[in-house]
Amino acid sequence: MAEADLRIHAVDQGPLEHWETQLPLAVVFAESVEDVQKLVRLAGEHGVAVVTRAAGTSVSGGANAVTGSVVLNLTRMNRILQVRPEDEVAVVEPGVINAELNAAVAEHGLMYAPDPASYRTSTIGGNVATNAGGLRCAKYGVTRDSVLALDVVLADGTLIRTGSATFKGVAGYDLTSLFVGSEGTLGIIVGITVRLRYLSPKVETIAAFFDDLPTAAQGVLEIGRARVQPAIMELLDRGTMQALDGAHGSDLAQRGAALLLLQTDGYGAQIEAEMIREVLVKLGGRVSAPGDEESNRLVNLRRHARGDGIVNEARVGEDVAVPRSQLVKYVEALEGLAAEHRVDLKVVAHAGDGNLHPTFSVSSDDGVIPAEAMERLQAALDGSVRVALDMGGTITGEHGIGTYKLRWLGWEQNDDVIALQRQIKQAFDPNNLLNPNRAIL
Amino acid sequence: MAEADLRIHAVDQGPLEHWETQLPLAVVFAESVEDVQKLVRLAGEHGVAVVTRAAGTSVSGGANAVTGSVVLNLTRMNRILQVRPEDEVAVVEPGVINAELNAAVAEHGLMYAPDPASYRTSTIGGNVATNAGGLRCAKYGVTRDSVLALDVVLADGTLIRTGSATFKGVAGYDLTSLFVGSEGTLGIIVGITVRLRYLSPKVETIAAFFDDLPTAAQGVLEIGRARVQPAIMELLDRGTMQALDGAHGSDLAQRGAALLLLQTDGYGAQIEAEMIREVLVKLGGRVSAPGDEESNRLVNLRRHARGDGIVNEARVGEDVAVPRSQLVKYVEALEGLAAEHRVDLKVVAHAGDGNLHPTFSVSSDDGVIPAEAMERLQAALDGSVRVALDMGGTITGEHGIGTYKLRWLGWEQNDDVIALQRQIKQAFDPNNLLNPNRAIL
Incomplete structure (x- = not known):
């Protein structure tokens, strides 16, 4: 296999700042369960690690190859x-x-x-x-x-x-x-x-613009207090809206500093949407009217917003989750960290779950980021993880540890918990050949 | 501690046919986490098994003591x-x-x-x-x-x-x-x-009587086809209704051979209840009117129906779950097994989950059950478990394996799966002192 092909299979969509690309020995495309069994047995006999992947869309480096490994690609097992x-x-x-x-x-x-x-x-x-x-x-x-x-x-x-x-x-x-x-x-x-x-027979969408991010986050808590359960509840800050505007020609960022995007579903969707609108208007939100077409478009934009291809900047992001009551304080802390370390901040959050994806970035006109700026970036990032943990949160709500978040795992879990997981790994994979050195310490 | 006290803590509410009561050495009432840690360490030093329990309401023998064990009672840790x-x-x-x-x-x-x-x-x-x-x-x-x-x-x-x-x-x-x-x-x-x-702001209750059990089970599938999700969907057969009538002076058994009891909740509760009523009427069900008071009483009866204190019979029951599409065929098979082995049958089911609690019984006027009848009882029971597995089901939907269902675990799980679980047990509890010889083989 050509090195270019190996290279494609060497990394996923995770950040590469802390990862030196390691080329696998080979890539195997399994087409059946038997193929997988054969490969695993063969790898076991030769003491070769197996890094399993499919589309490679992980953003945590969980599918990054390691030197000397075989990448097992499962995309052809797609029935x-x-x-x-x-x-x-x-x-x-x-x-x-x-x-x-x-x-x-x-x-x-x-x-x-x-x-x-x-x-x-x-x-x-x-x-x-x-x-x-x-x-x-x-x-x-x-x-x-x-x-x-x-x-x-x-x-x-x-x-x-x-x-x-x-x-x-x-x-x-x-x-x-x-x-x-x-x-x-x-x-x-x-x-x-x-x-x-x-599948829900009907879906109601609500878009609400706010003058600042903490008030939008407060909206999440107020909806909770009203004991209404939306199907989706997304929070976008101005930076995220600017990125969407850049990509899609919209004018979101002119309309507020934060956007709450919600959907209710099921046979109570309409009543629930009405209750949510009432709550958000009371909080000063500029709330879309029932049946508003644009709101649905916004949900699709949000759904498909992933990476926006800006090259002249360095970005680091994460995936913490905090107890819901901490949402307002947490976004305030993020804004504080961005100011303290003089970095830009974008926040998008699955706010209903208290799961946030803040991204810190620094940019330069010529695309060359000075080392000092990279240090500020990492300091802001580490700070944001520490604050989430201090609030009773977790370092990863949904992206997984992969290779990228291993450095924080010990901040969340103590040695006893880590030891217990090692014992499980040892019992299941005594020779440490299955996707070694990720997910657990 | 007096033997009578030990005896109380020796068993849970599981069936005792296959279990000879084993008295623990002692019962320890922990009042704090430290108490639990001390006991576990002490037990470890002396190689004494620890059987943990609280209210002892298990119906699978999971909290049955073993000879030489210490029972750890956690009911005082109740804050x-x-x-x-x-x-x-x-x-x-x-x-x-x-x-x-x-x-x-x-x-x-x-x-x-x-x-x-x-x-x-x-x-x-x-x-x-x-x-x-x-x-x-x-x-x-x-x-x-x-x-x-x-x-x-x-x-x-x-x-x-x-x-x-x-x-x-x-x-x-x-x-x-x-x-x-x-x-x-x-x-x-x-x-x-x-x-x-x-908590739901409103709940709608629907009771529907049917002329036979399979048609009531069919109702569960028809409601699924209408893509309506009830909060509760319980199925009761005539035997269960007779037992409730005996205990509460109701006349349920005269009104049909099977009863479907449903609740919808959330802001769509009313619409969903209306859809369900329509589906069940179409199927020939005698369906309660909206707001019917009796239906709510029936749900409470169902909630509190657990054991009915009949002494002149021997009973065995289980807790299988089957894929939902198999519900009708499964209740038909149960009726067939009861007839074949000349035993009585009662069925109550969390039908929405495909989780059934059939009880087979034989009775005698003097309370002495002949061995031959006990054999028929076990044959019906084993048959009902086998059929559930053949349909892609499981031997236990919610009661757990405990001691009672260990005999069927090998029917559901093969040696490789069992071996993997043993390895986990070995890693967590190398001296096999925590509630030994239950839950896994």
């Missing part, structure tokens, strides 16, 4: 094996694209709920390996909440089935949840049985 | 440590009664969703240890879906914290889910952080 509308269940191979599964089940009035921003390109296998989140988790939960059973190839090539295709099941330990989010380090997921949910 | 309405989170000790937590959070417009039939007596710790289900799981999921973080005392006395008090979090392996449902075999749960949900 939807079963759609069982009566059982409200589907069975898929790991390489099925999230959006394709949703298209296939929509004709039955069903949806696969987890919808990471990458849903048009990322795979169910990758979503499961990272326990991906998305917009709809505010109401429908994360990937784990939609996974009923898994087919997994273990480190010795054994194929096992965890869980069952029933909505409930408590036979033995919850191996399914253990594999979900384990980032390819405990076994290779080769089949996934998911629970489907009902 | 609600935090209710954080803005975070929609509560933190409790393991001995808090489910209903008491719900009462405490209701004043904030919140609920703790999992509601096993034992909710007025069972504890959150026990609910977590067994991943308990209940009525509301049809819409709100099982215990695991409401647990965010755990404080756990490990086999060596170390206290760890898993998860975080955020709605999302993917740092490291999902240890929280691994402890949920592990039945006290991997560690002792001493603190629980739960996610709360919004």
Whole structure:
């Protein structure tokens, strides 16, 4: 395989500041469970590490190759094996694209709920390996909440089935949840049985502009106090709106310093939307009218906003989650950190879940960022992680640890918790060949 | 401690046909995390098994003592440590009664969703240890879906914290889910952080009587086809109604051979209830009118129906779950098994989840059941488990394996899956002192 091809498979979409690209020995495209078993056995015999990936849309470096490894690419295992509308269940191979599964089940009035921003390109296998989140988790939960059973190839090539295709099941330990989010380090997921949910007969969208970010964040808490559960509740700051304006020719940033974007669904959607509008108007929000077309366009913009290709800047971002009550204080702290370290800040948040994606950046006219500026950038980033933890939060709400967040894992988890996870890794993968040196310390 | 006291702590509410009561050496009532740590360390030094329990409402023998063990009773660790309405989170000790937590959070417009039939007596710790289900799981999921973080005392006395008090979090392996449902075999749960949900502003109840059980089960599928999600969807057969009539002086059994009891909630409750009524009338159901008072009473009867104190019979029951599409065929198979083995049958089901609790029984005038009848009873029971597995189901939807269902675990899980679980047990509890010989083979 040409070096260029190896290079494509050497990294995912995670940041590369702290990662020197390592080329794999080879890339293997599996087309069946047997292919995966054969490769794993062969790799085991030769003591070669296996880095499993599909679309490579991870933003945490969880699919980065390591030197001397074989990259196992599962994108060709992309068949939807079963759609069982009566059982409200589907069975898929790991390489099925999230959006394709949703298209296939929509004709039955069903949806696969987890919808990471990458849903048009990322795979169910990758979503499961990272326990991906998305917009709809505010109401429908994360990937784990939609996974009923898994087919997994273990480190010795054994194929096992965890869980069952029933909505409930408590036979033995919850191996399914253990594999979900384990980032390819405990076994290779080769089949996934998911629970489907009902597509909503109607959706109401609400867009509300605010004069500052903390007030918009306060809106999230006020909606919670009204005990209304939106299906999605996204928070965008001015920097994010400016980026969208740049990419799509909109004028969002002129209309406020922060935007709350919400959808309600189900048969109570209209009543709930009305309650939310009332709450947000009271808070000083400029709130879209019912049926407003633009709001729907905004949700689509938000859905598809991922990376905006600016080259003359250095950016670092993260994925913390905080208890909801801390949202206002946390965005204030972010603004404080940006000012203190003289860096730019953009914030977009799955605010309903308290899950934030702040991005700090520094830019220069000629694209050359001085080392001193890079240090300020990292200081702001580390500070933002520390503050989230101090508020009772986590370093990663939905992106996973990968390689990129390993440096913070010890800030969140103490040695005893880390030791316990090492024991699990040791039991499942005694020779440390499955996606080594990521997800856990 | 007097033998009578030991005896009380020797068994839970599981069936005793296959279990010879084993007396523990002692019962320890822990009042703090430190008490638990001290006991576990002491037990470790002396190689004494620790069987943890709280209310002892398990129906699977998961809290049965073993000879030479110490029973660790957590009922005195019963403080609600935090209710954080803005975070929609509560933190409790393991001995808090489910209903008491719900009462405490209701004043904030919140609920703790999992509601096993034992909710007025069972504890959150026990609910977590067994991943308990209940009525509301049809819409709100099982215990695991409401647990965010755990404080756990490990086999060596170390206290760890898993998860975080955020709605999302993917740092490291999902240890929280691994402890949920592990039945006290991997560690002792001493603190629980739960996610709360919004109490519904309105609830609509629907009762529908049918002439036979399969048609009522068909109703569950038809409601699914209409893509309406009830909060509760319970199925009761004639035997169950007769038992309720006997206990409460009602006349349910005269009104049909099967009863579907449903509730819808949320702001769409009324529309959804109307849709459900339409579906069930079409199917020949005799459906309660909107606002009907009796339906609400029926739901309460169902909630509180657990054991009915008949002494002149022998009963065996189980807790299978099947894919929803199999519901009709499964209840038909149950009726066939009852006829074939000449035993009586009662069925109550969390039908929305495909989770059934069939009970087979034989009776005699003098209370002495001949061995031959007991054999028929077991044959019907084993047959009902086998059929559920053949349909892609599981041997336990929500009660757990305990000691009682160990005999079927090998029917559901193959040796490789069992071996993997043994490795986890070995890593967490190398001397096999935590609730030994249950939950896994």
